[in-house]
Amino acid sequence: MSYLVLARKYRPRNFAEMVGQEHVVLALSNALATQRLHHAYLFTGTRGVGKTTVSRILAKSLNCQGPDGQGGITATPCGVCQACQDIDAGRFIDYTELDAASNRGVDEVQALLEQAVYKPVQGRFKVFMIDEVHMLTNHAFNSMLKTLEEPPEYLKFVLATTDPQKVPVTVLSRCLQFNLRPMAPETVLEHLQTVLLNEQVPADVQALRLIARAARGSMRDALSLTDQAIAFGSGQLQEATVRQMLGSVDRTYVFQLIDALARADGRTVVDVSETLRINGLNAASTLEEMSTVLQRMAVLQAVPGLVADDAADPDAAETARLAALMPPDETQLLYSLCLHGRGELGLGPDEYAALTMVLLRLLAFKPDAQRAPAEKKTLNPASRPAERPARAAHSVAPQVAAAAAPVAPQQSPQAGQPVPVTPLPPGQVLPVIDSAPVSAVFEVNSQKPSVERSKSATDIVAVPVRVQAEPEPEPALSTGAADGADLAAVPADIRADNDGDFWYALVRQLISAEAVAALTRELALQSQLVARDGEDWLLRIERESLNQPAARDRLQQALKAAGHPARLAIEVGRVTDSPGRRNAQAVAEKMREAEAVIHADPFVQAMMRDFGAKIVPGSIKPV
Template sequence: MSYLVLARKYRPRNFGEMVGQEHVVQALTNALTQQRLHHAYLFTGTRGVGKTTVSRILAKSLNCQGADGSGGITATPCGVCQACTEIDAGRFVDYTELDAASNRGVDEVQGLLEQAVYKPVQGRFKVFMIDEVHMLTNTAFNAMLKTLEEPPEYLKFVLATTDPQKVPVTVLSRCLQFNLRPMAPETVHEHLVRVLGTEQVPAEPGALRLLARAARGSMRDALSLTDQAIAYGNGTLAEAGVRQMLGSADRGHVHRLVEALAQGDGRTVVETVEAMRDAGLSAASTLEEMTAVLQAMAVLQAVPARAAQQDAGDPDAQEAARLAALMPADETQLLYSMCLHGRAELGLAPDEYAALTMVLLRLLAFKPAAEDGATEKKTLLNPAPPAEARPPAPAPVARAEPPAVVVAPQLPEPPAPAPMPAPLAAELPPPTSAAPAVQAAGQRLPVVDAPRRPAAPTAPA
């Protein structure tokens, strides 16, 4: 018998086996229990979160006949009747799955809609499931609008897409939309523990945490990576082997880098980066791991009470709490921002490890300088000290100003008068005495009107 991969072997068969999508399960369960069924459903979400799985479970719930053949519409399909087993096997005649990524034209959609005029052959409802519906052309969307709005009472549409923004609004308005959320790492970790316990595969907790983080919210990716890790570790899951398989940076290197940056030790930073280069670790995964550690540190610095709520058996959480006490909160935020934007610089540099070194050393360049044993922040302007810390201003001292000395300007000597005729000289008044050249200090110079000089007589012709 051929081997069945974990992602297909442990695909949920009913709503009770679904994990991480409680909001969708509750809505569909209540609708099936109350028989309030819509004619079109749209499931959105990233890859591997259960869109196709929910569609198949919904089809089984609508067509389940019960173990004794007398069942009806139910939220808990039996899984043993003909409809349930054939839908799981993918050969139920009244359940049709169309891959819109490869059948995106109007002809394929019209061929599917031509089957809508015929009633179900074996089941209670016909179910048309269109996967990646956003890949259909505009003509194909327009061709299915009328049938999607008013289908026959025995026909149900189930649409699934990873990009609902590309689905026309006219289609969205005709469907009930359910958004399937990405899986939390804790949810993926718990599911992997159950799966590996059933498979009887020994696994280290650190290895499962690595796989849960590497899945990035997709349960199918987590199970596929687990299959690969089992083959890589020859039947066992060791943390060192999984880390080497994923090419992710060792958290020990990341913790050493963060501690060296907190202490301003550039030599340790450079040596650690060189050691990671020799080990062949990815520079991009190093920055990614650093952002995860710094995010945990920032949370602990903002909410110290979270430290008591963390798992005592998680060494990464304990190390994050220790590093959070070494680095100030503002430096943590600065380093997080640099690591986040530094990932975009790796592809621009000729050597990604040179770019990694520059990203890490950039924090040391902006690290506050220590003066007289105390760390002070660099600022462009020195802030004014508070009023209570300012020294009292000295009282103003009256300054004695010297008396002003007024120096009279030196008046130019008047030119010698021209000789006048004797008759005119006799008529003029006697000349007054000249004004003194320098007056005493503080006295004003008198203004003396100079006598007007008569015009010289013209010589007779």
């Protein structure tokens, strides 16, 4: 006697044996009990969730004759009458299954529909079941539309597909659609325990848990994997043998990797990755197991105690420990890296090298609030004495602002003495100061003996600095064209008074003369002149991509040709005033003026009042 595989042996024979599809079973059972039957049903879902099984049970329910031959339409077919047995055996003449994957043409569908004119021979209804219906051609779909919409009263259509998006809307509108969902791993696990108990096969719960996860919602796949595991384990299912068969990674390695990543231990990460390589464990399975653990960790971090109380899972305690060890933002980041890293495994030199890079990526982008910010090198590293004042201008702007505050007459410092710098109270914001020249005085050589400190002539260094003010949003010199095409030379009255106006006018002059272009032009437009000290100018930009040496050199050459031989230093920071911002404000102001003119026009107001006209947003353009 030939062996019958578990997937066929334990195929449900009635609705009561269906697992994981309660919503479909309830709807069909109620329809059969009240005999409110549709003429066409469409069952959708992934492989192995029960589409063909539901079709056969529905055919038995429609044609069941009962043990005594007097039965009618029922939601609980008897399974012993001739119709039920013939449908289970696949030889019922009034139940026809058509595989649309191999019979997808119009001729095959027409041959099936030709049988619709004949009444049932044995049963109460003819049932046409078309599997993988989305494989039919457009002509085949069109040929069945009329019969599908108004079939004879004794004919029922049952369609099944794994891809309902490919089924024409004209067919979907004629069917009653049911979506069979993928089954949860817990549901698959419970069913496997029942099956193996009937088969008297000893099984480890952890082994069945691995099979349930590997089935990915398909009960048929779970039963097929169980058959394979029984053969692989010589009649019993153990976690080690099932893990070896599936190529699954032991959770111990996963916990070691997550623990090492949480502690920023790169050596352990590399060592565990090398162990996976030596043991031949699957890299994709490693990332998949890590994603599962990280998802449970994220749930624990968001809802403490929700998963930690799961006593059936032996990994719950370790998962809870890691959830407390790793910050939530790192958990989310690592989860995202694991998901995207699975698609990169085939792109690396080998999958283990790609796995190591995915794991080390978290250490490279690890959020660390205690990490000291890297020192910004805002000026040219070449040690030129002329550049030191510019560096001081940027680094001591808060002290300069504090020193510029009004001082009572009786507290005025004597000539030659250091200016006291009073620290601001916590939370107080520095006031905006003018860009007039300010002298900042610093005491140096603070570690020398007190005898030398008395020599103010050598210990005090006066550094003249020009600090760029934080202007109000109102643009200055914004009446010209946005690109500065109509601007003449820089006016003499703003060359030394205001750095913002000076830089805005100078950039527009360069653009008008076509002295800068491409990235250099963008660098000039998006930068803010922070400080000037002779030939040393400090610019600030917000985007690091603009800080290119070649663009800076070309801008220096253009400034020199315009009569401003400057040595530029560029830093990255918050920009509050730049030519680009002023141009954008000028364009916005022109747009507001244009909209105000249109809205105030008497003709436009009359059209809106008398005919309900509306101004389309975005249709107004300033001239």
